[in-house]
Amino acid sequence: MLGIILLIVGIIMSGVYAVGLKPANSRCRSLAELQLFNGCFTFIAMLGAGATALVRGGSLYIPFTGVLAAVAFGCVFSICVFSNLKALEVGPLSLTTLIVNFSLVMPLIYSFCFLGEELSMLRIIGIVLLVICMLLFTNPKVTGEKKISGLWLVLSLTALFCNGFLSVTAKIYAMATDNAYSGPYLACCYLCATITSLILFAVLRSKQPREERRTMKDFFTPGMFGCILLVGFANFGLNLVVVLLATLMDGAIVYPAIQGGGPMIAALCSRLFFGEQISWKKGAAILLGVLAIVLLNL
Numbered sequence: 001m002l003g004i005i006l007l008i009v010g011i012i013m014s015g016v017y018a019v020g021l022k023p024a025n026s027r028c029r030s031l032a033e034l035q036l037f038n039g040c041f042t043f044i045a046m047l048g049a050g051a052t053a054l055v056r057g058g059s060l061y062i063p064f065t066g067v068l069a070a071v072a073f074g075c076v077f078s079i080c081v082f083s084n085l086k087a088l089e090v091g092p093l094s095l096t097t098l099i100v101n102f103s104l105v106m107p108l109i110y111s112f113c114f115l116g117e118e119l120s121m122l123r124i125i126g127i128v129l130l131v132i133c134m135l136l137f138t139n140p141k142v143t144g145e146k147k148i149s150g151l152w153l154v155l156s157l158t159a160l161f162c163n164g165f166l167s168v169t170a171k172i173y174a175m176a177t178d179n180a181y182s183g184p185y186l187a188c189c190y191l192c193a194t195i196t197s198l199i200l201f202a203v204l205r206s207k208q209p210r211e212e213r214r215t216m217k218d219f220f221t222p223g224m225f226g227c228i229l230l231v232g233f234a235n236f237g238l239n240l241v242v243v244l245l246a247t248l249m250d251g252a253i254v255y256p257a258i259q260g261g262g263p264m265i266a267a268l269c270s271r272l273f274f275g276e277q278i279s280w281k282k283g284a285a286i287l288l289g290v291l292a293i294v295l296l297n298l
Helices: 001-026 031-057 064-090 094-115 121-136 149-175 184-208 220-244 250-271 280-297
Strands: none
Touching: 001 031, 001 064, 001 094, 001 220, 001 250, 031 064, 031 184, 031 220, 064 094, 064 149, 064 184, 094 121, 094 149, 094 250, 094 280, 121 280, 149 184, 184 220, 220 250, 250 280
16 A cells, blocks of 8 residues: 555656746746756755655765766756756647656666666567657647747757666666665765756856846745745655655556656646647647556566
């Protein structure tokens, strides 16, 4: 019963994280503010990860190799979220979320090329469906968009590859350490992501004309503060649920449910709260993408 509850929470957290980026993006008026938002929500996630690591293991120690891996994670995570946020400015939430979740194909390719794992027929079908979906998503007749933005596609694919890199890095580190430092490692990753984003914020803000800079008081409105808490806790909650379910439920159930259910929630919320038009063709393409994600996880 506990496993089922955690799985439902994980699916919800996956969707909430993706949806929460949309209103946060609309409240940021510059590239500098996007990075400030990144730094703030990863700080919230870091606090959650650090507190959980101390409660579960009583220590935040990780080897030096873990610190190096966390630094790489932090830099790439900052780029990933930034690309995702910018993609939401020029493209639909439902499709952007789905494309970013397609990143799970990268750990599969890594395992096939370097770990000798075989690709099952279901995963091969999933990869074929993924390619078909990418072609459908660039067709205005399917998406309902007047014209597919090349910038949106580039930004979405950038987020996809960055997210895939993060998954591969986490997989390599977990295998090298037998996942002994998962809690402290996650906290360190969030810390590095926070530092990276705040450094980028400071650099970008210094290049802005003074008259274009908003004060911190104007930036940290109740709405923005709510977005920071929502996205930060959702991202940390998702990672925590995955860790907890590792010992409670088969991964063949967990990963398809979370990575397939999250985009479904994002698509539903994009229609209900942001007025995104989802025709039957677009809806069918989204369902096909979710099916591809499920097959890739089996």
